[in-house]
Amino acid sequence: MAAPVMSRRAVLQGLSGLLIGFSLADPSRALAATVVRSGEPVDDKPLASDRIDAWLAITEDNRVIVYSGKVELGTGVETALRQIVADALDVDFDTTSIIQGDTALTPDQGYTAGSKTIQIGGMQLCRAARSARQLLLRNASERLSVPIARLETRQGHVHVDGNGQPALTYSQLVDTQVFDAVVEAGDEQPNPPRFVGRSVARVDIPDKIFGRFAYVQDLRVPGMWHARVIRPPTTGAVAVARLEDVDTTSIPEGVELVRIGDFLAVAAPSEWQAIRAAAALRVQWEAKYPLPDMDDLHDALQAANADEREIEARGDAERALSEHDNILEATYRWPFQAHDSIGPSCAIADVKNDRATIWSGTQGVYPLRASIADLLGMALESVRVIYAEASGCYGHNGADDAAGDAALISQSLGRPVRVQWSRADEHGWAPKGPAMVMALRGAVNAEGRVAAWAFRNWTPSHLTRPSSDAGARNLLAGNLARASVAQAPPVGGDRNAPVNYVFGQYRVSVHWISVEQSFLRCSALRTLGAIQNTFANESFMDELAARAKRDPVAFRLDHLKDPRAKTVIERAADRSEWIARVSPLREVESAGEGQRGRGIAFACYENEFAYVAAVAEVEVSDREGIRVRRVTVAHDCGQIVNPNGLENQIEGNVLQAIGRTLKEEVRFDPMGVTSLEWGAYPLLTFVEIPEVDIVLVDRPHEPPVGAGEATSAVIPAAIVNAVFDATGRRLRTVPLRWRGES
Amino acid sequence: MAEFTLDINGSRHTLDLDADTPLLYVLRNELGLTATRFGCGLGECGACTVSIDGRSLRSCQVPVASAAGRPILTLEGLGTPEDPHPLQQAFIDEQAAQCAFCISGMIMTAHGLLQRNPSPTEADIKSALSANLCGCGTHLRIVRAVQRAAKVS
Ligand code: FES
Numbered sequence: 062m063a064a065p066v067m068s069r070r071a072v073l074q075g076l077s078g079l080l081i082g083f084s085l086a087d088p089s090r091a092l093a094a095t096v097v098r099s100g101e102p103v104d105d106k107p108l109a110s111d112r113i114d115a116w117l118a119i120t121e122d123n124r125v126i127v128y129s130g131k132v133e134l135g136t137g138v139e140t141a142l143r144q145i146v147a148d149a150l151d152v153d154f155d156t157t158s159i160i161q162g163d164t165a166l167t168p169d170q171g172y173t174a175g176s177k178t179i180q181i182g183g184m185q186l187c188r189a190a191r192s193a194r195q196l197l198l199r200n201a202s203e204r205l206s207v208p209i210a211r212l213e214t215r216q217g218h219v220h221v222d223g224n225g226q227p228a229l230t231y232s233q234l235v236d237t238q239v240f241d242a243v244v245e246a247g248d249e250q251p252n253p254p255r256f257v258g259r260s261v262a263r264v265d266i267p268d269k270i271f272g273r274f275a276y277v278q279d280l281r282v283p284g285m286w287h288a289r290v291i292r293p294p295t296t297g298a299v300a301v302a303r304l305e306d307v308d309t310t311s312i313p314e315g316v317e318l319v320r321i322g323d324f325l326a327v328a329a330p331s332e333w334q335a336i337r338a339a340a341a342l343r344v345q346w347e348a349k350y351p352l353p354d355m356d357d358l359h360d361a362l363q364a365a366n367a368d369e370r371e372i373e374a375r376g377d378a379e380r381a382l383s384e385h386d387n388i389l390e391a392t393y394r395w396p397f398q399a400h401d402s403i404g405p406s407c408a409i410a411d412v413k414n415d416r417a418t419i420w421s422g423t424q425g426v427y428p429l430r431a432s433i434a435d436l437l438g439m440a441l442e443s444v445r446v447i448y449a450e451a452s453g454c455y456g457h458n459g460a461d462d463a464a465g466d467a468a469l470i471s472q473s474l475g476r477p478v479r480v481q482w483s484r485a486d487e488h489g490w491a492p493k494g495p496a497m498v499m500a501l502r503g504a505v506n507a508e509g510r511v512a513a514w515a516f517r518n519w520t521p522s523h524l525t526r527p528s529s530d531a532g533a534r535n536l537l538a539g540n541l542a543r544a545s546v547a548q549a550p551p552v553g554g555d556r557n558a559p560v561n562y563v564f565g566q567y568r569v570s571v572h573w574i575s576v577e578q579s580f581l582r583c584s585a586l587r588t589l590g591a592i593q594n595t596f597a598n599e600s601f602m603d604e605l606a607a608r609a610k611r612d613p614v615a616f617r618l619d620h621l622k623d624p625r626a627k628t629v630i631e632r633a634a635d636r637s638e639w640i641a642r643v644s645p646l647r648e649v650e651s652a653g654e655g656q657r658g659r660g661i662a663f664a665c666y667e668n669e670f671a672y673v674a675a676v677a678e679v680e681v682s683d684r685e686g687i688r689v690r691r692v693t694v695a696h697d698c699g700q701i702v703n704p705n706g707l708e709n710q711i712e713g714n715v716l717q718a719i720g721r722t723l724k725e726e727v728r729f730d731p732m733g734v735t736s737l738e739w740g741a742y743p744l745l746t747f748v749e750i751p752e753v754d755i756v757l758v759d760r761p762h763e764p765p766v767g768a769g770e771a772t773s774a775v776i777p778a779a780i781v782n783a784v785f786d787a788t789g790r791r792l793r794t795v796p797l798r799w800r801g802e803s
Numbered sequence: 804m805a806e807f808t809l810d811i812n813g814s815r816h817t818l819d820l821d822a823d824t825p826l827l828y829v830l831r832n833e834l835g836l837t838a839t840r841f842g843c844g845l846g847e848c849g850a851c852t853v854s855i856d857g858r859s860l861r862s863c864q865v866p867v868a869s870a871a872g873r874p875i876l877t878l879e880g881l882g883t884p885e886d887p888h889p890l891q892q893a894f895i896d897e898q899a900a901q902c903a904f905c906i907s908g909m910i911m912t913a914h915g916l917l918q919r920n921p922s923p924t925e926a927d928i929k930s931a932l933s934a935n936l937c938g939c940g941t942h943l944r945i946v947r948a949v950q951r952a953a954k955v956s
C-alpha cells in the first residue's frame with residue numbers, strides 16, 4: 062500500500078448543477094477538492110457566509126456536500142455537524158459528507174476553538190440548511206405548479222399531498238441558481254429530528270481503527286522533501302538568541318540548508334537523513350538567559366507592570382471588606398502547561414512563484430493564510446490553506462508554526478516540503494497555557510452568607526494565534542526570520558473570573574501582563590483562563606463555606622438564582638450520594654490507610670453557556686499521595702446533539718484536567734524550558750484514572766452551547782476541595798503536591 | 804546502506820537502507836504503512852508500537868537491522884473492515900477514540916497483552932497500557948474496549 066498521495070487532478074463527478082469533483086475517491090476524505098460546473102473546474106466556489114451555496118451543494122446522485130469552516134479536531138464534530146444538517150435539510154445522515162477547512166472551498170468561520178463548533182458553526186450550518194430546504198420547496202412548487210402548503214420534504218425528496226410517492230429528488234430541483242440565494246433568518250425545525258439527539262456512531266472512527274485514516278503527518282506530495290528546523294538554545298516569550306554562525310562543513314552531502322535571519326533549517330529527500338543532519342549541524346548562537354528562577358515565577362508575574370482592569374462589580378466590595386474583621390484571604394497559583402498532543406505538529410507546504418498550498422492541522426485556515434501570506438510576501442489570494450486532521454489538539458499548539466516553517470523552507474528551496482516537529486520542538490516551542498496568579502479576599506456574615514468577594518488575577522494573554530492583524534509575527538518562523546514579537550490582545554485571562562453566584566458586594570479585576578513580561582510563549586490551551594480562575598473561585602467558595610461552617614453544596618445553592626445552575630449541582634450531589642457535611646469531614650478509609658474526602662465545584666462556562674458541576678472523591682495518604690477515585694459530573698449544554706459523543710468529550714476533559722491538576726507543569730531554568738519530553742512532563746496514566754459517572758441534563762428546547770471544555774474548568778477545585786475534606790489541608794498551588802511539603 | 808528483507812503483515816519487502824534507520828521510518832516512509840505513528844521517537848509514548856515476533860515493541864527504538872527477518876505485524880495487518888480483528892471491532896463498538904492518534908499503539912499493545920494473557924483483569928489491562936500515553940483522555944473507553952475484546956476472543 063502506498064502512502065496517500067495528493068494530486069490536484071480532479072476526478073469529475075456528475076455533470077449538472079453545482080458539481081463537485083474530488084481528488085480522492087472518497088469525498089468525505091477529500092483533501093484538495095475542486096469545484097466544477099458543467100464539467101469545468103471553477104475557481105469561484107462561493108464562500109460568503111450569507112450565501113447558501115457557500116455551505117451546501119447537492120450532487121447529481123442526490124448526496125449533500127457540507128462545506129464547514131469548522132473542523133474535526135478529534136472531538137466528533139464532523140459527525141455532529143452532519144447530524145444537524147441532515148435534520149435541517151431533511152435528508153438521510155448517510156447521504157451527507159463534509160469538506161472541512163479549505164480557504165478555496167469553505168466559508169470563513171474563524172477558529173475551531175473554545176468548544177464553540179456546535180454552538181456557533183452548527184447553528185450557522187443549520188440556518189443555511191433550513192433556508193436551502195425552503196428554496197427547494199419553492200422551486201418544487203413552481204415546477205409542479207402546486208402550492209407550497211401541499212408539499213413536504215422527506216429524506217431528500219419532495220412529496221405532494223403526503224403521497225407516498227416522491228415527486229422529485231432534491232437533485233432534480235437543483236440548478237445552478239437554486240442555492241444562489243442568501244441564508245434567511247432561522248425558521249422552525251421542519252420535522253421532528255431524526256438524527257440530532259441520537260448517539261450516531263462517529264464517522265471517522267472506523268478508518269482510524271483500521272489504520273486507513275490519513276492524518277496530516279501521513280500526507281505525501283510528489284517531489285516532497287523532509288525538513289527539520291534547528292531551534293535556538295533558549296526559549297522565551299520573545300526571541301532571545303541570535304544566530305551567529307553555521308559551520309557549513311557539518312552539512313552532509315545531499316542536504317540543503319535554509320537560513321533566513323535566525324531561522325535555520327535543513328532539508329533532505331529522506332526524513333531520517335534530515336533528522337540526522339539537524340542533529341549533526343554545528344551552530345553558534347549568542348543567547349541571553351531571559352527567565353526567572355522557577356520558584357520565583359508567580360512573584361514575578363505579580364510584580365509585572367500590568368494594567369488592572371475591572372471586569373465586573375456590584376456594591377462596594379472594598380468598603381465591605383474593610384468593615385469586616387474576619388477577612389479570608391487566599392492566593393492560588395497555576396503553572397505553565399503544555400499541549401498534550403501525542404503527535405508533534407507537522408505540515409506540508411508547496412510554494413511556487415505565484416501560488417502556495419499549505420496542508421495543516423490548524424484550527425483556523427483563514428487566519429493562518431493571512432499570517433503565511435505575510436510571511437511569504439504573497440497576496441492573500443495566492444495562498445490556499447487546506448485543513449488536514451492532526452493529532453488531537455486542545456488549543457493553539459505547534460500546528461500553525463509548523464505550517465509557517467514548511468512555507469518558508471518550501472519558498473526558499475522551490476520544492477514541496479514536509480516539516481515534522483520533534484517531541485522537543487513541541488514541548489519546548491509550542492505556545493504554553495499561561496501561568497497565572499489569582500488572589501481572593503472575602504468574608505462571611507453571621508447568617509452564613511458571603512458578605513463580600515474581591516477577585517484579582519495576573520495573567521498573560523491567552524491568545525497569540527495567527528491573524529491578519531498579527532501577520533507573520535504570530536508564527537515562530539516569523540519571529541525568528543524577522544526578529545519580531547508576537548501580538549497578544551488581552552484575551553482569555555478574564556474567562557470565568559466573574560462568578561454566577563449573586564453577591565451584594567463584589568469586585569473582579571484582571572491584571573494583563575504583556576508578552577515581554579510573560580516569560581514563556583503563551584496562547585490558547587483548553588478553557589483559556591477558565592480552568593485557572595475557576596480553580597481559584599471554587600476553592601475560595603469552599604474556604605468560605607468552611608469558615609461559615611456550612612455544607613459546601615448547600616452554601617453554593619444558597620448563593621445561586623439560576624435554576625439551571627442549581628440543577629447541575631443538585632444532580633451531581635444526588636448521583637454521587639453526597640452527604641451534607643462541614644468540611645473537613647476527615648473520613649478514614651476502612652482499610653485504615655489514607656483518608657477519603659469529597660469535594661464539589663461548579664461553573665457556568667464563560668458565565669453564560671454550559672453549566673457543569675463535579676463531585677470528586679479522593680483518597681490521600683503519605684504513601685500514595687492524592688488519588689482521585691471517582692468523579693461525578695452533571696452537565697447541561699442545552700440541546701444535546703450526540704449523547705455518546707458528548708460523554709466522550711466529558712470523560713476526556715475529566716481525565717485531562719486531573720492530569721493538569723496533579724501532574725502537569727512546564728519546568729524551566731534561566732535558559733528556557735527543560736520539560737522537553739514526556740519523562741519531564743508526565744501525563745495521567747492508565748493506572749491513575751478514576752471512575753467517571755456522568756449525568757447529562759438534556760434541554761431539547763434550549764440552543765446547544767459549547768460542551769466539553771467546560772468540564773475541565775471545574776475539576777481542579779473539586780479535587781482540592783476533596784483533599785481539604787479528607788485532610789483539613791488546603792492546597793492552593795497546582796500541580797498539587799502532597800508528600801514532602803505542606 | 805545495506806539490503807534488508809522485512810516480513811511485514813505477511814508480505815516480504817527488500818529495501819536498501821541505513822542499518823540504523825528506526826523501523827518506524829521504514830514503515831511510514833518507505834512502505835506507506837502510516838498507521839504506526841511517530842509520537843516522540845524516544846520510546847516514551849507507545850504511539851509507534853508494533854508486534855515483532857509476537858511481542859509489542861516500540862518501532863521508533865528498533866533499528867531496521869534488528870527487525871529484518873522477523874515477522875512484523877502492524878495495525879494495517881490486524882484486520883480489515885470486512886474482517887475486523889476483535890480488538891478493532893471492540894474499539895468501534897465502544898467508540899474508544901477521540902483523535903485516535905494513540906489508538907494504533909494502544910491496539911498493538913493490547914494485542915500483545917491478549918496473546919500472553921487472554922483473560923486479563925481490569926488491573927492487568929491498565930498495567931499493560933500504563934506506558935502508552937493518550938492526551939485526549941480516552942483511557943476509560945480504551946480499557947472497556949480491551950475488556951470487550953478479551954470476552955469475545
Ligand atoms: S514514538 Fe515510539 S514510543 Fe513514542
Ligand code: FES
Binds near residue numbers: 900901
Ligand atoms: S485519542 Fe487522542 S491521543 Fe488518544
